[in-house]
Amino acid sequence: MKDEIGAKGKNDxxxxxxxxxxxxxxxxxxxxxxxFYRRYYGAxxxxxxxxxxxxxxxxxxxxxxxxxxxxxxxRLGLIKNIKKYLYSIAVNRCRDMxxxxxxxxxxxxxxxxxxxxxxxxxxxxxxxxxxQFVDKLPQTQREVLLLRTKSDLQFSExxxxxxxxxxxxxxxxxxxVTSLKKMMGGEY
Amino acid sequence: xxxxxxxxxxxxxxxxxxELNLKERQLFLAHINECSVCKKKYEEFLSAQEHLKPFLxxxxxxxxxxxxxxxxxMENRHKGKKYTKLVIAAVSLALLIVLMSVYSIxxxxxxLQRARxxxxxxxxxxxxxxxxxxxxxxxxxxxxxxxxGHEFKxxxxxLKESSxxxx
Numbered sequence: 186m187k188d189e190i191g192a193k194g195k196n197d198x199x200x201x202x203x204x205x206x207x208x209x210x211x212x213x214x215x216x217x218x219x220x221f222y223r224r225y226y227g228a229x230x231x232x233x234x235x236x237x238x239x240x241x242x243x244x245x246x247x248x249x250x251x252x253x254x255x256x257x258x259x260r261l262g263l264i265k266n267i268k269k270y271l272y273s274i275a276v277n278r279c280r281d282m283x284x285x286x287x288x289x290x291x292x293x294x295x296x297x298x299x300x301x302x303x304x305x306x307x308x309x310x311x312x313x314x315x316x317q318f319v320d321k322l323p324q325t326q327r328e329v330l331l332l333r334t335k336s337d338l339q340f341s342e343x344x345x346x347x348x349x350x351x352x353x354x355x356x357x358x359x360x361x362v363t364s365l366k367k368m369m370g371g372e373y
Numbered sequence: 374x375x376x377x378x379x380x381x382x383x384x385x386x387x388x389x390x391x392e393l394n395l396k397e398r399q400l401f402l403a404h405i406n407e408c409s410v411c412k413k414k415y416e417e418f419l420s421a422q423e424h425l426k427p428f429l430x431x432x433x434x435x436x437x438x439x440x441x442x443x444x445x446x447m448e449n450r451h452k453g454k455k456y457t458k459l460v461i462a463a464v465s466l467a468l469l470i471v472l473m474s475v476y477s478i479x480x481x482x483x484x485l486q487r488a489r490x491x492x493x494x495x496x497x498x499x500x501x502x503x504x505x506x507x508x509x510x511x512x513x514x515x516x517x518x519x520x521x522g523h524e525f526k527x528x529x530x531x532l533k534e535s536s537x538x539x540x
Contacts, residue, residue, distance in 0.1 A: 366417075
């Protein structure tokens with residue numbers, strides 16, 4: 186089995202489903218996990234960095250998300266929808282991080298607004314302003330917007346990740362987009 | 374406002390995403406032309422989406438950072454397992470302690486039950502193990518019977534069999 190897998194080329198891995206890749210990884214094929222990582226790191230990273238607003242924190246969080254997934258190695262084979270599972274870990278981790286940051290701000294008596302501080306040097310100023318508006322959206326609207334725009338997920342997938350219906354995900358997206366426009370007013 | 378208006382936000386998103394089939398699309402557009410409230414929402418969303426296009430379609434250039442994390446993740450993936458073993462050991466120990474406590478409670482309960490059957494005061498019985506050491510011969514026999522479930526025997530024999538050391 187292992188030799189047979191070892192003989193696979195890059196294209197062979199690309200054709201496999203998430204479950205097949207994870208099963209091969211559980212059977213000892215590291216390259217299968219490499220392909221799984223390649224499939225999701227970009228979209229996940231975009232989502233996380235938009236959520237937390239800091240490149241370094243986003244890198245740490247992305248690492249934690251994948252390490253947590255690997256930590257469930259025994260159960261990985263039983264998970265039906267790995268993608269949903271991966272994003273659920275990411276969303277929960279981001280929520281924890283934002284809550285911790287807000288608590289820290291309150292504890293330190295910061296007079297700043299609760300929004301994130303964006304220190305990504307490689308993101309332009311317009312985007313930073315936009316991100317600050319996104320932070321002001323209600324949590325579900327913000328999460329739906331970011332999952333949709335940064336990770337290109339279907340509304341049905343977003344619904345599953347956030348524990349809401351597909352319809353509710355669409356409605357939240359509608360109000361997120363229209364609220365953003367209203368908030369921006371004359372900014373753009 | 375009719376039934377169709379109730380879910381108009383989701384339908385607007387579907388329409389602009391190209392998710393509606395021809396029939397659904399015709400129905401949607403016919404409704405939009407008839408209902409001013411829904412038409413306003415449609416135009417509002419359309420305008421917002423156009424306005425936010427640069428943001429919504431933005432492609433980050435920071436992906437490289439994430440690409441390079443793979444090797445770090447693979448290096449660190451076994452680190453947590455040390456802690457897992459420790460946690461399993463701690464949980465097993467805790468479980469053992471709980472089981473031992475439950476066993477001692479159950480056996481003590483049996484002793485208490487025997488004491489009740491023999492009409493000995495429960496309060497008095499609580500410290501029976503300590504009392505045994507300094508009790509007189511008669512009380513000792515009663516307590517001993519209660520504790521160990523034996524019939525009355527010769528006191529000296531009981532003392533020999535008993536693990537209790539009397540002063």
